[in-house]
Amino acid sequence: METTRPLSRNLILTILIGVLLVIFFSLFPASFFSWLWNRLNVFATVFLGIFIEAVPYLLLGTLASGLVEVFLDRDQMSKWISHRPVAAAVGGAFMGLVFPVCECGVVPLTRRLFNKGLPLSAGISFLLAAPVLNPIVILSTAAAFGWGGMLLWRVGISLTIAITVGLVFSVEKDPSNILRPVLTLAHDHHHEAPATLAEKLRQALLITADEFFEMGRYLIIGAMLAAALQTFIPQSSLLGIGSGPVFSVLVMLVLAVVLSICSTVDAFVALGFLGSFSFGSVLSFLTFGPMVDIKSVIMYLQVFRRKPVAYLVAIPFMMSLLAGVLFNYLQP
Amino acid sequence: MPKRLYRSFQALLLLGMSIFLGSKAASGQLTFYINQRFVPLTIFGVVFLALLAQTIFTEIKRARQRDDEHDHDDHDHAPVASNLWFMLVPLLIGVLIPARPLDSSALSTKGFNTSAPLVSGDSSAQLFETDSEERNILDWLKLFNYDRDVSKFYGQKASVIGFVYFDEALGEKQFLVSRFVISCCSADAYALGMAVNWDEAAALEQDSWVLVKGTVNSVTLDGVVVPLIEAESVQAVPAPEQPYLFP
Numbered sequence: 121m122e123t124t125r126p127l128s129r130n131l132i133l134t135i136l137i138g139v140l141l142v143i144f145f146s147l148f149p150a151s152f153f154s155w156l157w158n159r160l161n162v163f164a165t166v167f168l169g170i171f172i173e174a175v176p177y178l179l180l181g182t183l184a185s186g187l188v189e190v191f192l193d194r195d196q197m198s199k200w201i202s203h204r205p206v207a208a209a210v211g212g213a214f215m216g217l218v219f220p221v222c223e224c225g226v227v228p229l230t231r232r233l234f235n236k237g238l239p240l241s242a243g244i245s246f247l248l249a250a251p252v253l254n255p256i257v258i259l260s261t262a263a264a265f266g267w268g269g270m271l272l273w274r275v276g277i278s279l280t281i282a283i284t285v286g287l288v289f290s291v292e293k294d295p296s297n298i299l300r301p302v303l304t305l306a307h308d309h310h311h312e313a314p315a316t317l318a319e320k321l322r323q324a325l326l327i328t329a330d331e332f333f334e335m336g337r338y339l340i341i342g343a344m345l346a347a348a349l350q351t352f353i354p355q356s357s358l359l360g361i362g363s364g365p366v367f368s369v370l371v372m373l374v375l376a377v378v379l380s381i382c383s384t385v386d387a388f389v390a391l392g393f394l395g396s397f398s399f400g401s402v403l404s405f406l407t408f409g410p411m412v413d414i415k416s417v418i419m420y421l422q423v424f425r426r427k428p429v430a431y432l433v434a435i436p437f438m439m440s441l442l443a444g445v446l447f448n449y450l451q452p
Numbered sequence: 453m454p455k456r457l458y459r460s461f462q463a464l465l466l467l468g469m470s471i472f473l474g475s476k477a478a479s480g481q482l483t484f485y486i487n488q489r490f491v492p493l494t495i496f497g498v499v500f501l502a503l504l505a506q507t508i509f510t511e512i513k514r515a516r517q518r519d520d521e522h523d524h525d526d527h528d529h530a531p532v533a534s535n536l537w538f539m540l541v542p543l544l545i546g547v548l549i550p551a552r553p554l555d556s557s558a559l560s561t562k563g564f565n566t567s568a569p570l571v572s573g574d575s576s577a578q579l580f581e582t583d584s585e586e587r588n589i590l591d592w593l594k595l596f597n598y599d600r601d602v603s604k605f606y607g608q609k610a611s612v613i614g615f616v617y618f619d620e621a622l623g624e625k626q627f628l629v630s631r632f633v634i635s636c637c638s639a640d641a642y643a644l645g646m647a648v649n650w651d652e653a654a655a656l657e658q659d660s661w662v663l664v665k666g667t668v669n670s671v672t673l674d675g676v677v678v679p680l681i682e683a684e685s686v687q688a689v690p691a692p693e694q695p696y697l698f699p
Contacts, residue, residue, distance in 0.1 A: 158557035164549040165558075169485040169638030171542050172473065176497040183500075325507040329462060332504070337538040344541070350639060354561045381636050385490070388635035388699065 159351050167347035173382055174224050174339055181225015182331040185232040186324035194237045205241045209286030212242030213279050216250030222383045223251040223410050224339060227419040228331045240295055245286030248436065251383040251410035252278040264387035270403065277407045281439045288435065298428045338422055342415025346380040368401040369444035373437065376409030383410035400447025408440035453533040456512060463508035465539045470501035472543055480693055484553045486637045487698050553695035554632050554641050555659045556617050584608040589631045590697045592679050593644050602670055602677060610681050611665045613692060616656045617645060621673050627653045629664045634696045641696070647671050647680040663687045
């Protein structure tokens, strides 16, 4: 009898809460429910939009990560990458030209490269620069804005921010203070290394699948948050604040975080803001968005400890803000 | 969760995701969510997800054979099982909530734009040349945005399809014929609209799709010059297959 008591108590509690909920919701008029249903539809459409858009890119990123795991060994890595902080940070920032990934795919790939012995400063500057400094994003930015100032400044400022943050992190000598311990990487390893190419590819695909689920989880949480924010907070109230050389940049930075769109396409979105926002504000949207948005921060938290993530958000934020405000004052 | 069970669920979910995206692509509903230019990428996703599922099914079979041969106990740790259940969220949302493109109920948070900048690849000359009745709402707004002197468009014939939206800034016999514009995915959607003068505007229903024909004029809303159609006919039409416009 003793053991059944907590169960029946839970049951009573559940029924009580259920009854209260029914009473609570019956207080609302019917129009509330059609409103809620409409909101839910908008939420579903926006959420699936972000998710479906991101899935192929996440697949490509995790595939790159799987291939790195199987085909790249630690010795090769240390041969290619310098361990001097400045050279490593600069080299890391340009690695995006070799691994064309956006901000969803870059997180698993960076973690894998850290695992292969990539120095911290190189990994961090890769993490931040790759979503902008890669062929796909450069082409899409050029398609939206032309081969001109916006593209050059976007690449230049992103590089500056990425290398700066990379150097900041090079001060820390012990990676375990920065990185979370790796718990869930694929454990499909066999006792002997797989020999044939087909076997290696199979191995890479299994890692890809595991990592797709692991990172997909955070993509889904991030996309739900972003969709919820967009469903319930009017964008006009945000854009309404946006005047003045400082506030307009702040609005663009917040919008970059809330929209959570992939860096491969954000240039087309930014173009739409050029009508109502200055060059500097839109530029800050284009530099900050690929580094920090809701889904990427949630993914960062799986790879890095909390404090480093705070740095990863704060330094790009300050520098993008500074760049945007400077531009607003110099060429209003 | 035992490794083999984990692998089975994983393969089923990958296959489910592949089928889900594939069916959306086949039904044309993919463009409710993303710009049509990214559809090929999703197709790649469909194929790649199926390939991953296939790889895992093979792996399960091989693992079973290995176990039969060696009878060793499986010391491999399964990855975190809860990762799997998150992948159910988009599947459930996609299946349970009926697919519906954004409509006026999204306008309250998505906002309304009255200007559309030209993409650098667009040639404005090309837009000027197109027959005025071929232009869609996006084209008209681009033209009005591009040119300070909009009076040259007055009197041109327009024929556009959009959904009806009643805005408080408008008069009694007016409505906006609107479309959502999507650059990347539904997350960056914003609505564009042209004002319409139509005596029987009050009889129209919010969100219903109409074909508006008439001559172009302009009206100033909140200090912005917006194209206006003096409608000769407003005709109910079925919703177009692609509800959005893509710049």
